[in-house]
Amino acid sequence: MSTYQGSKSHEGLWRHLADVADAVLVPQDKVIGGAVTAKVVHGNDASLMIATREPGYHSKPHSHACEQLNYVLRGEIWIFVDDGGFAARAGDVFRIPEGAVHWSRVGASGCTLLEVHTPSLIGDETVAAAAHGLFAAHESGGTPRAVASQWPRFDRERTEQAVRVETEAQ
Secondary structure (H helix, E strand, C coil): CCCCCCCHHHHHHCCCHHHCCEEECCCHHHEEECCEEEEEEECCCCEEEEEEECCCCEECCEECCCEEEEEEEEEEEEEEECCEEEEEECCCEEEECCCCCEEEEEEEEEEEEEEEEECECCCCHHHHHHCEECCCHHHCCCCCCECCCECCCCCHHHHHHHHHHHHHCC
């Protein structure tokens, strides 16, 4: 466990990850299998999370009004964006454009991602309850722009099948 060293007025800008509560990133009624939890920190205009997806995790299609950058820390994940998809493995980076309908599927080993969202993806109730704002004392909790997920109707099975067929042909 790390201990803060520095100016008292700036202590709020820092937090050891172990001291950040786990958030339920996606409610159980929005997943097809497995679960995902995350440790989430944010400022006014961006959020950063370490999101751990259980083996067999499979989310439903969703979107949000924020751009998302991802780095795969561990495991493998299939990402579907609108009408296409790709596999991402440890060491890979990928982007989800703002407003794109997307979802993911994880295999038997699970997956951990470092995710950055701008603006902050802290508008979902379960995330907001556990997310930790990183603000200096003079910022009085900041003024974060919080975005929430939307869950549109989308034919994910058709997209996943098309990606399977295309991938097998390569």
